Amino acid sequence: MIAYSSARSNSLLRRLIFGLLAALFAMPMLIGNAKAASLDEIKKRGLIVATEDDFRPFEFVKDGKPTGFDNELIEDLRKYAPFEIKQEILPWTGILAGVSTGKYDVAITAAIITKERKKSLDFTSPIADATHYYVKRKDDKSISSIKDLNGKTVGVQAGSALLARLPELNTMLEKEGGKLGKIVEYTSYPEAYQDLALGRVDYVVNTIINLKTLVAEKPVFEVGQAVSGKSFPAWAVAKDNKELLAFLNEFIAKEKASGRFAELQKKWFGEAFPDLPVAFEPEF
Amino acid sequence: MSGGDIAAIFQGAIVTVTLSLIGILIGLPIGLGLALIRWANVPVVGGIVILYVSMLRATPLVTLLLLLFFALPNIGVPINPMSAAILALVMNTSAFNCEVWRSALMNFPKDQYEAAQSVGMRAGQRFRRIVLPQIVRVSLPGLVNEMSLLIKVTPVLAVVGVVDITRAAVRIGAQTYEPLPPLLAAVALYAPIVFALVSLQRWIERRQVAAEAAA
Numbered sequence: 235m236i237a238y239s240s241a242r243s244n245s246l247l248r249r250l251i252f253g254l255l256a257a258l259f260a261m262p263m264l265i266g267n268a269k270a271a272s273l274d275e276i277k278k279r280g281l282i283v284a285t286e287d288d289f290r291p292f293e294f295v296k297d298g299k300p301t302g303f304d305n306e307l308i309e310d311l312r313k314y315a316p317f318e319i320k321q322e323i324l325p326w327t328g329i330l331a332g333v334s335t336g337k338y339d340v341a342i343t344a345a346i347i348t349k350e351r352k353k354s355l356d357f358t359s360p361i362a363d364a365t366h367y368y369v370k371r372k373d374d375k376s377i378s379s380i381k382d383l384n385g386k387t388v389g390v391q392a393g394s395a396l397l398a399r400l401p402e403l404n405t406m407l408e409k410e411g412g413k414l415g416k417i418v419e420y421t422s423y424p425e426a427y428q429d430l431a432l433g434r435v436d437y438v439v440n441t442i443i444n445l446k447t448l449v450a451e452k453p454v455f456e457v458g459q460a461v462s463g464k465s466f467p468a469w470a471v472a473k474d475n476k477e478l479l480a481f482l483n484e485f486i487a488k489e490k491a492s493g494r495f496a497e498l499q500k501k502w503f504g505e506a507f508p509d510l511p512v513a514f515e516p517e518f
Numbered sequence: 519m520s521g522g523d524i525a526a527i528f529q530g531a532i533v534t535v536t537l538s539l540i541g542i543l544i545g546l547p548i549g550l551g552l553a554l555i556r557w558a559n560v561p562v563v564g565g566i567v568i569l570y571v572s573m574l575r576a577t578p579l580v581t582l583l584l585l586l587f588f589a590l591p592n593i594g595v596p597i598n599p600m601s602a603a604i605l606a607l608v609m610n611t612s613a614f615n616c617e618v619w620r621s622a623l624m625n626f627p628k629d630q631y632e633a634a635q636s637v638g639m640r641a642g643q644r645f646r647r648i649v650l651p652q653i654v655r656v657s658l659p660g661l662v663n664e665m666s667l668l669i670k671v672t673p674v675l676a677v678v679g680v681v682d683i684t685r686a687a688v689r690i691g692a693q694t695y696e697p698l699p700p701l702l703a704a705v706a707l708y709a710p711i712v713f714a715l716v717s718l719q720r721w722i723e724r725r726q727v728a729a730e731a732a733a
Binding site (some may be wrong): 290299323422452 | 679691
């Protein structure tokens with residue numbers, strides 16, 4: 235009886251498996267069809283904003299409440315926008331994917347503008363200057379300038395622009411006859427800093443703003459030199475969502491003109507960046 | 519850590535316990551239903567259950583969750599992080615529960631079932647009075663094991679923005695640049711949650727033993 239029933243269910247099983255496999259392959263096509271919401275749709279249902287939860291000083295959660303540079307701007311945006319703002323707070327991993335699939339309308343976080351990302355996303359005017367620097371343990375005497383980074387282990391965030399632009403540092407090192415050491419990738423920066431403190435990595439690469447905030451809190455670390463050329467973070471919307479992009483750029487321009495932008499930059503980054511470009515074409 | 523930070527971790531504990539409970543309470547009967555379909559050798563549906571269980575056992579929870587969260591809106595099903603998390607948990611745990619229930623059903627002595635038939639019990643009565651009490655007792659350790667795994671797998675739900683104990687602890691570490699104290703607090707919170715579950719299992723088992731001794 236068992237043999238009989240398994241023979242019968244086998245052909246059925248095979249058909250089912252084929253059907254499901256076909257469905258799996260059809261999935262990407264559906265995803266390709268994802269369409270960003272137009273400004274009219276957003277006006278009806280509200281703007282869905284995604285922010286990060288552990289990216290100090292841009293966005294982080296303090297006593298259960300979102301705060302930081304971007305979150306203060308969102309507060310201003312709530313007053314400025316003629317529609318509702320719905321905020322979703324989640325880890326970095328899901329943010330850009332969520333914007334390009336249309337799950338969120340805009341990522342209000344410090345997403346560094348890169349060539350690769352411009353293929354599936356559009357960026358607003360830069361919100362800060364985020365040239366990449368390295369940070370090391372203060373008591374580590376073996377590193378005093380870029381050339382000492384030769385062969386040393388580096389920690390960076392997985393899927394980040396900082397990781398994508400490490401070849402620039404490699405070029406700098408090659409000029410001195412050295413080369414980039416082992417790269418360790420982390421889901422987020424707090425883990426990378428922890429490993430730096432524990433000596434599992436020798437230096438960590440992040441933007442100057444993040445690192446300044448870090449060393450202000452944690453004097454065991456020390457900021458080194460720049461390891462990249464110009465780099466700017468901005469907010470990201472789905473590719474070709476021109477109306478929303480124009481709306482957000484207008485908001486940013488207004489905040490810049492009123493001096494509010496510089497005030498928030500001073501508060502969260504320790505310095506204002508008065509000559510940020512309105513639009514930025516990345517080389518990398 | 520400030521008082522607000524500790525409150526945030528406890529908030530996370532509420533989310534962890536609530537999601538785990540919902541996952542267990544929905545996943546348990548679905549698992550039993552799936553096991554019964556396989557046990558009864560229902561044509562066609564039985565095959566679908568085999569496929570469902572083997573596919574879900576082969577899919578990591580994070581992958582399933584991300585797929586549901588990003589793919590469902592594309593086919594016109596809007597889903598928020600909480601619903602996606604619950605759906606993924608239930609789908610995952612029901613597949614594992616199905617196998618635990620099924621192992622108990624497979625070992626169920628057939629002669630008892632036939633004896634119940636011969637005294638004229640209807641199918642529903644046979645299941646409720648003869649089969650269920652015995653398979654519950656055999657399945658309990660395996661089911662509780664799966665439940666405690668479910669509780670401890672909830673941190674992966676953070677990937678879509680659900681803030682459980684671990685995510686709350688990570689957030690505090692990111693804000694204070696001191697990751698160890700919040701993580702220690704998190705570890706200290708999981709232990710009593712799982713302990714409460716295991717105590718419940720012990721209590722049920724003791725009651726069964728007492729009931730048998732009385733019979």
